[in-house]
Amino acid sequence: MYRYIIRRLIAMPLLLLGIVSIAFLLTHFTKGDPLISIIGERQMDNPIVIAAARARWGLDRSLPEQYLIYVGNLLTGDLGTSFQTKQGVAKDLLQRLPATLELVTAAMLVGCLLGVTLGVVAAHYRDRAADHLARLLALIGSSLPVFWSGLILLFVFWYTLRILPSPGRLDTRSTAPPFVTGFYTIDSVVAGNFAVFAESIWHLILPACVLGWAVMGIISRLVRASMLDVLNQDYILAARAKGASEPRVLVNHALRNALIPTLTIVGFSFAYLITGAVLSEKIFSWPGMGSYAVDAARNLDYPAIMGVTIVGGTAFLLTNLVTDIAYAFVDPRIRFR
């Protein structure tokens, strides 16, 4: 297994180089001019100002030159400097990634817990009211676009009922805790600021539920289908015949086996949410990677676009690897070659 993991890890830089090259070409072949967001519209016809800005940001060099410089810097861990924030893209990403990870982790918790529970319940009460209800919830969750459900739930629970907070990681007037991990829930505890801890949890509820709902839909349907397969197996009959309680049969005997295909989806969902939380981050004013990516794309901030692409690509590659490894732990029959 270790050889397999090492082989996969060795292949990762090559795959990343491919991702970087394609992303570099695509971003630089767009017809827009990034200088407009750097120097503003007023000076865009001033050749002296244009020349100075091009030279400063290395845009006066040929595309192959820019590519070689970028890849060379990348090898030293330098992701370049953002046109917009004027600081290193790596630093930008380190500041934003925790916000996204905090949201995605909370969403995955909501999605997995509810998804697995609903899937088990639906399978156990097959074709009965509980099953129909669980399937309906799953259908709605996986069908509704996140931007729509996000806006509606925000309107209902924040704007109309005022029982959940406004968009953002904290209340608009609050100050973020000192940066330690970038997770406000952790940093606030480290700082001993329980008010901010509570606020950060409070603000996580709605976006995590919206994102988690979408994941829950997929997971519960998959768990239900797998559980139905497993529940028909002879060993389940044997467990019941031995007198095992129904919860024990469901959780210990059936669910463990039913979870194997679900793991793949959980892994993919995590990577998908990290790279795909764009809309929900915009709707919930969540200053994470998604929000950063949108702004980077709008302003043609080449280094930032490349940085987000690299992180997204790495997230996909790593989650694929982790999922494959997790298979082996869940199902000992699986061996790697």
Added chain:
Amino acid sequence: MKKGMMNTVRSRCVATTTRRALLLAAPVFASLAGASGLLPASAQAADTPLVIARAMDINSLDPARTWCDTCQIYVSNVYESLIGLGPDNKTLMPRLATKWESNADQTQFTFHLDPDAVFSDGSPVEAKDVKWSWERLHNIKGGPSFMMDGVKSIEAPDAHTVVATMEAPNSEFLGILTAPYTGAVNSDVAIANGANANADADKSDTSEPWFMANSAGSGPYVLADYKADDELRFKANPNYKRSKVGISEIVVKNTKDAVAQAQLLESGAADIAMQIDPDTAKTIKSDSVAIEMVPSYNFVYVAVSPGAKGNTVKLTKEVRQAIGYALDYNGTVEFTVAGQGKLQAAPIPNGFPGTDGLPTPTQDIAKAKELLEKAGLGNGFEINAEFPNMNVYGVDLSLLMQKVQQDLAQVNIKVGLTPLEFSVWRTHVRGDGIPLTAVFYAPDYFGSAQYIQYFAMTEGTPWWKRAGGEHDATITNAKEGDLLKQALAAPEAEKDKFFHDIAMEMINDRVIIPLVSPDVVLAHAKSVKGVRYSACCNLPLDEITRE
């Protein structure tokens, strides 16, 4: 131990653990209650920050590089300029300079600095700082560097006197100095952090990352924190003495659209929103929110480019004038901003020097058809309109261009609409040109010359190039350039006449056709006072107070 005893001990342990957990969680629940607004307002902190909800378009916090609407708010409140603009948006007010004078031909300006003025670190504001800041502004070659165009030299004969000498008469130089980008920077602090004002500052100055996290000005506020795409936080400058700062902490919260801004305002999560369009403003029902519509100096215009490669016919002056007559100006104001806007005759905002008595733009379909007949285009023609796909100052440019399309259809001009991302639009307009487009403009200071230098059909202006002036001599209107020179050399009492004549020439050119000057919607909590729109600085924060 018997099983029953074990159960009793276990349940006691559970009970004890539960009680402990509840005790430990108590502050968390209390905080949750506070966070959710369940606690009375009096129990929450009294001195809470003031929140401004707006779409942050910040491209830099370095006063020599920054260029955007939010940047105006930031720079004007952190880096004090020598001259301010009064509440009437016309009167020049002393700020760092307590008085100033110019020579008779408007080529030399002398400023006397306030000897008591200090930077936020307590060090005195000196003439050397002003000289350094202006030279750096020019040499950085950034967005606002044109403010120092035409300045021949800047001298600091003593610690409190600055003398600026122009290459040519420039009666608007004092007005330019109200633009916040000209504010004084603490040169010692900035130099220590990589800044310089040398001729090669565009290459050698490395201070921008420092400016993104720190400030070194003498304005009423200092930069407390900036998180791009999240928030910009100001704290009152403890060393600021020029006026009493009413709010100790102000947060600009990045809120992308008008509806979200209105909702934050209504919910009490924000105190001020300035980018709400009139239609959204009408949906605000809260009694605690005050809404005021005030005329602005911003305007949205269509531009006709005779030199664009995509033209199907020659857009002569006659054809351009026909387009001008075919447009329904009043209808456009109604359609785009629900009547909350003003008509504007020339590409110089209403109320600026030279705009008094300009003819009100009106639709005249018969005249438009007559002009087209005369140009041999009685059967009309097709024209492609590319424009930025954005909502600006409450005007949705897509909606605006649909109205233009309808209007021009009445004189058989078929308009094809192509919305573009702003950066792509910019490349097109500088490249092959765009036959018909719609864009916007906001002032940088009170003064008309900036509009002529940008819109007039004199050689070298941005719109002269975009209209095709480099390839088509008929586009050039040299008279406008001559009149501008006279306006800039004229004494204060006479310059309006020259600007008026230039405005008439620009109306006659019909390359830039203003359609609407949308009102600014000032929406804020009723408890917040002193919110006003400033032509140079957008929102003066030091005038804001809270009851």
